[in-house]
Amino acid sequence: MTANLLSVRDLKVSYRVGNGHIDAVDGASFDVPRGSIVGLVGESGCGKTTVARALTRVIADNARITGGQILFDGKDIAAIPERQMNALRWRDIAFIPQSAMNSLDPVYTVEYQLNEVLRRRGGLSAREARMRCESLFEMVGIEKGRLRDYPHQFSGGMRQRVAIALALALNPKLVIADEPVTALDVIVQRQILDQLRELQTMLGISVILVTHDISVVAYICDRTVVMYAGRVAEAGPMAGVLTRPAHPYTMGLRNAFPDLAGAASGTLTPIDGAPPNLAEPPPGCRFAPRCPFSIEVCSTESPPLAEIVPDHRVACHRASEAPVLREIAARTETWLAHA
Numbered sequence: 001m002t003a004n005l006l007s008v009r010d011l012k013v014s015y016r017v018g019n020g021h022i023d024a025v026d027g028a029s030f031d032v033p034r035g036s037i038v039g040l041v042g043e044s045g046c047g048k049t050t051v052a053r054a055l056t057r058v059i060a061d062n063a064r065i066t067g068g069q070i071l072f073d074g075k076d077i078a079a080i081p082e083r084q085m086n087a088l089r090w091r092d093i094a095f096i097p098q099s100a101m102n103s104l105d106p107v108y109t110v111e112y113q114l115n116e117v118l119r120r121r122g123g124l125s126a127r128e129a130r131m132r133c134e135s136l137f138e139m140v141g142i143e144k145g146r147l148r149d150y151p152h153q154f155s156g157g158m159r160q161r162v163a164i165a166l167a168l169a170l171n172p173k174l175v176i177a178d179e180p181v182t183a184l185d186v187i188v189q190r191q192i193l194d195q196l197r198e199l200q201t202m203l204g205i206s207v208i209l210v211t212h213d214i215s216v217v218a219y220i221c222d223r224t225v226v227m228y229a230g231r232v233a234e235a236g237p238m239a240g241v242l243t244r245p246a247h248p249y250t251m252g253l254r255n256a257f258p259d260l261a262g263a264a265s266g267t268l269t270p271i272d273g274a275p276p277n278l279a280e281p282p283p284g285c286r287f288a289p290r291c292p293f294s295i296e297v298c299s300t301e302s303p304p305l306a307e308i309v310p311d312h313r314v315a316c317h318r319a320s321e322a323p324v325l326r327e328i329a330a331r332t333e334t335w336l337a338h339a
């Protein structure tokens with residue numbers, strides 16, 4: 001048994017648009033060790049959802065996996081027939097889509113919706129399914145008496161718990177949660193994240209948590225994969241990446257969000273500009289046009305994702321200067337002067 005439940009290698013996903021295409025994921029590589037929570041983080045449009053969906057192969061009609069491997073438990077699930085992939089969904093890999101809490105069917109009770117998964121996908125008998133529904137509700141901290149309620153009778157946080165129960169229904173090894181706490185207030189966010197961590201530890205599963213909010217990663221994740229414009233900018237253990245970021249994009253993200261352990265100043269500085277249009281990405285490093293530290297090579301050559309210390313990888317031409325750049329990046333004027 002390998003230490004990694006999932007290893008993504010050079011994954012490429014394209015969307016067909018008009019006569020052209022958008023390479024939304026352009027060679028992403030990262031690992032998900034067994035029993036860990038991995039945060040996939042980056043601004044909107046960086047390709048996080050596309051990666052998450054590609055892992056389950058539930059992708060948009062105009063999307064196609066054009067390259068790479070998705071090694072799940074040692075098997076390349078990018079290459080297996082759809083029938084085999086379908087058998088893995090829910091049972092081995094469960095996906096909680098963005099705004100899952102609003103995607104529960106308003107017409108049916110939550111018990112009915114849980115039963116659909118348990119009986120149809122899991123083959124449980126009516127009695128087994130009833131017992132499983134009750135234990136799932138207990139696991140996510142909702143009274144079993146509420147199983148017969150309809151989604152609109154639950155608060156946002158409770159609906160997110162139901163979505164988690166649904167994902168855990170068939171004991172998957174990997175749960176992929178896309179922005180699970182984004183629409184919730186901070187207190188409820190914490191409760192849901194605490195719950196997720198508790199369940200992950202209790203069940204020994206792995207979780208990929210997709211978020212634009214680096215403080216969510218700091219709160220709950222063991223590891224982090226920072227994505228920028230369809231590529232991995234930086235990846236490694238959460239503490240290493242967030243306390244000693246080596247990619248200017250990670251340094252910038254860290255300045256842009258509150259509540260980070262070690263974020264001294266308390267002033268929030270957004271990164272000026274926006275990620276590039278992926279239909280026409282800039283040559284070289286895709287972050288170069290927004291980077292206060294870019295030098296000539298950055299706009300001509302794409303930096304490889306290289307290991308700077310064991311288990312910590314960075315795609316930056318200036319990664320060896322990271323300690324100095326970090327100090328400069330911590331100053332607000334660095335980013336303002338560049339704007």
Ligand SMILES: Nc1ncnc2c1ncn2[C@@H]1O[C@H](COP(=O)(O)OP(=O)(O)OP(=O)(O)O)[C@@H](O)[C@H]1O
Binds near residue numbers: 045060
């Ligand atoms: N169905 C689609 N057709 C064409 N382009 C798409 C489609 N879905 C996403 N894209 C494009 O692919 C890129 C990556 O989008 P994706 O949703 O994966 O990013 P993200 O980081 O998850 O952002 P968000 O948090 O806003 O969902 C974006 O440029 C987006 O516009």
